[in-house]
Amino acid sequence: MESTTTLAKFREILTPYLNANERKATKMMFYRNRLKSFSSWPFSSTDKCTPENMATAGFYSISKLRNDTSVKCFCCLKELDGWESMDDPWEEHKRHQKDCPYIKLNTVEQQWTLEEWIDLQQAMAVKLLEIRLKSDLENLESQLDMKQNQLQKERRKRRK
Ligand SMILES: [Zn+2]
Numbered sequence: 001m002e003s004t005t006t007l008a009k010f011r012e013i014l015t016p017y018l019n020a021n022e023r024k025a026t027k028m029m030f031y032r033n034r035l036k037s038f039s040s041w042p043f044s045s046t047d048k049c050t051p052e053n054m055a056t057a058g059f060y061s062i063s064k065l066r067n068d069t070s071v072k073c074f075c076c077l078k079e080l081d082g083w084e085s086m087d088d089p090w091e092e093h094k095r096h097q098k099d100c101p102y103i104k105l106n107t108v109e110q111q112w113t114l115e116e117w118i119d120l121q122q123a124m125a126v127k128l129l130e131i132r133l134k135s136d137l138e139n140l141e142s143q144l145d146m147k148q149n150q151l152q153k154e155r156r157k158r159r160k
Helices: 002-017 020-029 031-036 051-056 089-096 101-105 114-159
Strands: 059-061 071-073
Touching: 020 031, 020 114, 031 051, 031 059, 051 059, 051 089, 089 101, 101 114
Parallel strands: none
Antiparallel strands: 059 071
16 A cells, blocks of 8 residues: 555656656556567577577667667666677676666566566666756756857957
């Protein structure tokens, strides 16, 4: 009962902050959706980085070109590319993002408790917002730089 309340509250707080793309990304929490994204993955069942192993390790494909192996973690949103057939997706994920909440949890979705599910979704939403805030901040900083340059130019003109 309490968990349901927490979930509802969580949705109420975060949903308005996520845009359509970000909400779409939250679908990748589910193994079957991640697996579907690997429809044109270049590795086969004799390789270590099969679509199944990639999806189990939390990754979904974000490649737009043939033979591009760019993937993203649904949870920490880390992007990795340049996969080779004998790369172990779970180990690679752990090596690059040891603090990923999904890697730390170390279980597949069938075994998650509701609480763990909420924690992961929360971590993911926070990460999405973090990325957006960072890019907003960068935009503001560059606008500020431009304004300062303009002001300096105007000041110099006035002095002449
Ligand atoms: Zn991750």
